[in-house]
Amino acid sequence: MKKEITRTNxxxxxGVQSLISSLICIILGLFIAxxxxxxxxxxxxxxxxxxxxKNFLWFKNPSSRLKYFGETLVKTVPLLMCALxxxxxxxxxxxxxxxxxxxxxxxxxxxYAALKWQWGWVPCVLFAIIAGALLASIVGVLKAYLxxxxxxxxxxLNWITLYFTNATLTAVKNPSSxxxxxIATVNKAALLPKIGLDxxxxxxxxxxxxxxxxxxxVIIMIILDKTKFGYELKATGINKDAAKYCGxxxxxxxxxxLVISGALAGLGAAFYYxxxxxxxxxxxxxxxxxxxxxxxATFLGGLNPIGTIxxxxxxxxxxxxxxxxxxxKYSSQITDLISALIIYLCGFVLFMKTFMNNMIKKSDAxxxxxxxxxNDEGGKK
Amino acid sequence: MDTPYAIEMLNITKKFPGIIANDNITLQLKxxxxxxxxxxxxxxxxxxxxxLFGLYQPEEGVIKKDGKEVKINDPNDxxxxxxxxxxxxxxxxxxxxxxxxxxxxxxxxxHGVLQKEEARxxxxxxxxxxxxxxxxxxxxxxxxxxxxQRTEILKMLYRENEILIFDEPTAVLTPQEIDELMQIMRxxxxxxxxxxxxxxxxxxxxAVADRCTILRKxxxxxxxxxxxxxxxxxSSLMVGRNVNFHIExxxxxxxxxxLEVENMTVASKSHNNNAVKNVSLKVRAGEIVCLAGIDGNxxxxxxxGLTGLEPLVSGTVKLKGQDITKAPIRKRNTSGMSHIPEDxxxxxxxxxxxxxxxxxxxxxxxxxxxxPAGFLxxxxxxxxxxxxxxxxxxxxxQGPVTIARAMSGGNQQKAIIAREIDKDPDLLVAVQPTxxxxxxxxxxxxxxxxxxxxxGKAVLLVSLELDEVMDVPxxxxxxxxxxxxxxxxxxxxxxxxxxLYMAGxxxxxVKA
Numbered sequence: 001m002k003k004e005i006t007r008t009n010x011x012x013x014x015g016v017q018s019l020i021s022s023l024i025c026i027i028l029g030l031f032i033a034x035x036x037x038x039x040x041x042x043x044x045x046x047x048x049x050x051x052x053x054k055n056f057l058w059f060k061n062p063s064s065r066l067k068y069f070g071e072t073l074v075k076t077v078p079l080l081m082c083a084l085x086x087x088x089x090x091x092x093x094x095x096x097x098x099x100x101x102x103x104x105x106x107x108x109x110x111x112y113a114a115l116k117w118q119w120g121w122v123p124c125v126l127f128a129i130i131a132g133a134l135l136a137s138i139v140g141v142l143k144a145y146l147x148x149x150x151x152x153x154x155x156x157l158n159w160i161t162l163y164f165t166n167a168t169l170t171a172v173k174n175p176s177s178x179x180x181x182x183i184a185t186v187n188k189a190a191l192l193p194k195i196g197l198d199x200x201x202x203x204x205x206x207x208x209x210x211x212x213x214x215x216x217x218v219i220i221m222i223i224l225d226k227t228k229f230g231y232e233l234k235a236t237g238i239n240k241d242a243a244k245y246c247g248x249x250x251x252x253x254x255x256x257x258l259v260i261s262g263a264l265a266g267l268g269a270a271f272y273y274x275x276x277x278x279x280x281x282x283x284x285x286x287x288x289x290x291x292x293x294x295x296x297a298t299f300l301g302g303l304n305p306i307g308t309i310x311x312x313x314x315x316x317x318x319x320x321x322x323x324x325x326x327x328x329k330y331s332s333q334i335t336d337l338i339s340a341l342i343i344y345l346c347g348f349v350l351f352m353k354t355f356m357n358n359m360i361k362k363s364d365a366x367x368x369x370x371x372x373x374x375n376d377e378g379g380k381k
Numbered sequence: 382m383d384t385p386y387a388i389e390m391l392n393i394t395k396k397f398p399g400i401i402a403n404d405n406i407t408l409q410l411k412x413x414x415x416x417x418x419x420x421x422x423x424x425x426x427x428x429x430x431x432x433l434f435g436l437y438q439p440e441e442g443v444i445k446k447d448g449k450e451v452k453i454n455d456p457n458d459x460x461x462x463x464x465x466x467x468x469x470x471x472x473x474x475x476x477x478x479x480x481x482x483x484x485x486x487x488x489x490x491x492h493g494v495l496q497k498e499e500a501r502x503x504x505x506x507x508x509x510x511x512x513x514x515x516x517x518x519x520x521x522x523x524x525x526x527x528x529x530q531r532t533e534i535l536k537m538l539y540r541e542n543e544i545l546i547f548d549e550p551t552a553v554l555t556p557q558e559i560d561e562l563m564q565i566m567r568x569x570x571x572x573x574x575x576x577x578x579x580x581x582x583x584x585x586x587x588a589v590a591d592r593c594t595i596l597r598k599x600x601x602x603x604x605x606x607x608x609x610x611x612x613x614x615x616s617s618l619m620v621g622r623n624v625n626f627h628i629e630x631x632x633x634x635x636x637x638x639x640l641e642v643e644n645m646t647v648a649s650k651s652h653n654n655n656a657v658k659n660v661s662l663k664v665r666a667g668e669i670v671c672l673a674g675i676d677g678n679x680x681x682x683x684x685x686g687l688t689g690l691e692p693l694v695s696g697t698v699k700l701k702g703q704d705i706t707k708a709p710i711r712k713r714n715t716s717g718m719s720h721i722p723e724d725x726x727x728x729x730x731x732x733x734x735x736x737x738x739x740x741x742x743x744x745x746x747x748x749x750x751x752x753p754a755g756f757l758x759x760x761x762x763x764x765x766x767x768x769x770x771x772x773x774x775x776x777x778x779q780g781p782v783t784i785a786r787a788m789s790g791g792n793q794q795k796a797i798i799a800r801e802i803d804k805d806p807d808l809l810v811a812v813q814p815t816x817x818x819x820x821x822x823x824x825x826x827x828x829x830x831x832x833x834x835x836x837g838k839a840v841l842l843v844s845l846e847l848d849e850v851m852d853v854p855x856x857x858x859x860x861x862x863x864x865x866x867x868x869x870x871x872x873x874x875x876x877x878x879x880x881l882y883m884a885g886x887x888x889x890x891v892k893a
Contacts, residue, residue: 226759228751231738238733244690245720245728246742247711 012360018302021352025300026314029345033338037330044329052338055321063202070201072313072320074277077213078103080312081268082294083301084220087308089150089261090298091224093237094254098139098154100291101161102132102262106269107280107288108165114183114190114274115172121190125270132266133259135161140258144251150258158287166282179279192274209271214309216264221305233257265291293343300346302353311346318342384448387412387575388433388464388544393442395428400778402428403439406601408577408594410544415566415576417586417607419619420596421819423776423789426579429596430546434459434466465537466546471529473521479532480504480517483539500539507538511568526676527558534565545569546577549817551585555675556847556880563589581619581819583612595619620821628827628852631835636666637701639717639808639839640687645696647679647686655694656682658863664808669830669840671854671871673847675883679863680843681723684812687841688720689713690728701807714743719806721797721814723843729797730785737766737781740800765803773799774825791822802829809833812843827853847876861885 030049037045051058056068082099089096096102109131113119119127135157142148174181183190192207200206224230236243236253243250268290273280297315301308322335388410395403403425410416420426431437433444435453443450446462453459473482480497483504489496504517513531521529530550537545547566551559566576566589580586586593587607595602595618602618641663649656657679664670672680685691687698689710697706705713714720722728730739741750741762750758750765766781775795777783785793794814801809811830815823830853833840844850850857851871859867859882866888869879881887 226757227755228746228757229755231745231757235731235734235738235742239727239731241727242729242731242742244710245688245722247709247714 015302015304017353017356018304018307018349021349021356022300022302022307022311022346024352025345025348026342028348029342032345033341036337036341037325037334040334041329044326048325048330049338051324051326052318052321055317055324058321058324066201067203068320070197070203070206071277072316073201073210074203074205074207074272074275075316075320076313077209078268078272078290079293079297079316080213080217080309081264081271082291083297083308083312084217084294084305085261085264085268085291086294086298087301087303087305088220088224088264089257090303091237092233092253092257094143094150094257094261096136096139096154096258096261097151097295098136098157098291099261099265099294100287100289101154101158102135102265103269103288103291104158104161104165105131105135105262106266107273108161108168109266110270110273111169111180111183111280112172115181115186118187119190121192121274124190124274125192125267128266128270129263130266132269133263136258136262136265137255139262140255143258144254158291162284162287165280166284169280170282173282174279178281178283180282182279183274183276190274191276192271205275205277207271207275209275213268213271216267217305217309220264224305265294296343296346299349302349315339315343315346384445385411386445387447388462389445389448390429390433391443391445393429393432393439393444395425395432395437395439401599403432404599404601405441406596406599409604410575410577411592412575413570413573414591415570415578415589417590417593418577418579418596419581419583419586419593419615421581421619421791421821423598423791424596424619424819425599426596428599430466430548430579433464433546460540460542463541463543464546465540465542465544466548467530467533467537467550469549471533473529473532475522476520478518478520479515479524479528479535482521482532483517483536485536487540504535504539507535511538511572512565513538525558527554527561530554530558530562531565534569542574544575544577546579548579549581550578551580551582556876559585583615583820586615587612597621616820619819628831630831633834633855634667634837636837638663638665639701640664640841641699641702642687643697643699645683645686645698646694647682647691648694649682654863656863657686659696660860660863660865661696662858662865664839664841666807666839667834667837668856669834669842669854670856670858671842671844671850672858672860673844673850673879673883674860676845678860678883680812680860682863683860684720684723684810684843688718688810714804717807719801719804719809721801721809721811723812723816725790725793725797730793732784732786734785735781736770736775736777736783736785736788736796737762739785739796740766740769740781742800743804769796769799769803773802775799791818794818795822795825798826798829802833806838808839808841810841810843813845814842815844815846815849823849847879850879851876858891859883861888865891867891 030053034045034049037048056065056072059065059068082103085099085102086096106128110124110128113124113127138157139150139153142153143150169180172180192209194207197206197210198204224234232248233253236248236250237257240250243253272278293315297308297311300314301311319339322339325334325338386409390406390408393403393406394401406425406429408418408429418426428437432439433453435455435458444453445451451462474485480501484500489500501517508515513535515528515531515535521532550562554562563585570576578590590607592604592606593615594604595615597619643661645657645660646655647657660683672683674680682691686693689708693706697704699705700716700718703716705716726732731742744750745757750761752758763781769775770780773795776792777788798814814826818826830840830842842854854871857869857871857879858865859879861883862885867882868891
């Protein structure tokens, strides 16, 4: 009996619940991906799904492993920043689905400043932050003053920003390809400093961005949980009218929230493209998936900034791992399909949590109710 | 049919984690009787009704219809058994007509084509039979609250329900409409319908009910015949102690003018006219001034203008001689004005915040709760919350960390009152502070208002309840169509006289 009580108590902790539901979603996602592989071609399914899970561990050589681990981290940074952008606004009751657009704006600003104006990395990063923030502020102003739904205006702006970015970055395009020039060839000063991390990981793309991104996640958590600022923002997000009633500047708070969210997304773009790991293809006709995957990472991370760090890493891990699916047995799109399936399942974390809570409540009602007394009222509306 | 009972709920027990909402409750409704269900907020009335409608399954107990045990798994089962309910908040489609609303869900049709004419005849016949006067072709949004309620009653009758449940039906009605409703209920009873009347208004129960079942804190207290009891006895059964109906006030000591409103005009959100027209009034220290009137005559807009939620079209507001006409809400909050809002869910609370966070909603930025670096001092917030919870007897499942949404309405209101009064305001603006509260809680709120007055502060009370208007204030101002049309001394006036002014039948010149 005693054992059972402790078990239930642990399960009741929101943190534990988030962790368990995230893990369940991951396992379910992998399982469904496995089934899909089985259906397409049973012979390679098991090795392929194991390769997806292993990612860089697939390599036998430790230094290659480290290098690919580093590269997964490089790709984790922008995703983490986008996830934090989504999380921050979500905690304040706003769904910033404009994150991909703000990420685009950050890319545009960072690359243009780096390649065209030959700025150093610090101003490039700041410029990207400002670009993301400005774009998000449009959504914020519309929401605060005209009550335009942030999802609608956010999605619309995504596409506008994408084509604006394509048009602008054509000016710094490599003449012989569809990609922008590499920063290393044009303006080395715009590359993010590596502070020796590149040597540790044996990979030139590993930069200061990784530790900073983690620090930012921690800062976001502190702001939301511990500060007056977070208290105000969350109150505004949950109940705008009550925020107004108690004298908060509810309109300003909505705008500030989106500005911060956009700034995070813009920063994420700078942290990625200023490593030179990837160039922007000016012919692309879809908004980068980074912003949308940020939504999945937010939920997979249990809406917790620290959880988001691991969730972002996991998503990039399996996305990279998708590349190791045996392509002699499967078509090349399978890589994306597998990671998409798993990411999709990540969105079910909240559902899992609710499901789990209901289970706990039911078993509680059965086993423990006799121990409670009725000193208190309430708890049932 | 060998039992006199239409519906019986026997030994119902319903438990939630941390609470037993219904503890062995028995309720037997006789055929053709009006049976009142009386209890404070959180006594378990709503849970019991949810069990009856199959929204919750009880752990123990049985439900019998005409003596036969039945299993109710969802509201459809209840409907099939002929049980219908008029909810406190009507479930009507605003832009549909009365007739459309009545037939909604049971539309008479031939091969999918609506046969409204038939339904209209039936509805007209029903409304004649029971004295439920309502125009079947009027749109819900255009008719009065009383007519909307009659539409709800017709909905039940149209479905040929035999057991009618009224959930606090008088909360939204004017005194005249309440009398009409009582008559309607008697008519229904005369036609053999069985009525379950959920209420905490003792006078109404005494007037209309045959028997009354009392719940307290989830427990069954007893069933009494109203003819053999008194309102006083009912209330002590409900609250568990004697309730003081008489409000004790110290002799008045009038002080300086605290609030001075001159020529306030506020625009309306729903129509082009101004909702508040050129209103002037003064409230002095040591008095309770009550703004009375029928709902929707500009009281809400007046308060919004006063507290800064809405801008003024013209006029000035002075608090302790200081002009605050254009001051932001925060400034008003910190310079001596407290506001118990009309809508506690919309304005008064952040429902998904914990109780403790709600208790510092207007003070969180003070140095006591926020360090210079902007960090919240959670220990201090907790201390304050614990103190207020104790002082104001705010009950909740888990104390300071309870999510406000999980608290009962009465305790939510207590939390707001605790927060507002703890600021020790010079002016307390209390808008319908007892709405939806039970006798015990009402007594508590009134005592708080009078304590403010007796300690030399000013109170502006906005109320729709005539009993409250007569008992609590020192001065009554009647508002009609955005203007103040009468000023009264509650000791020298009657409810009838006030009613005439509230309905716009009479008016006098009032100088602030």
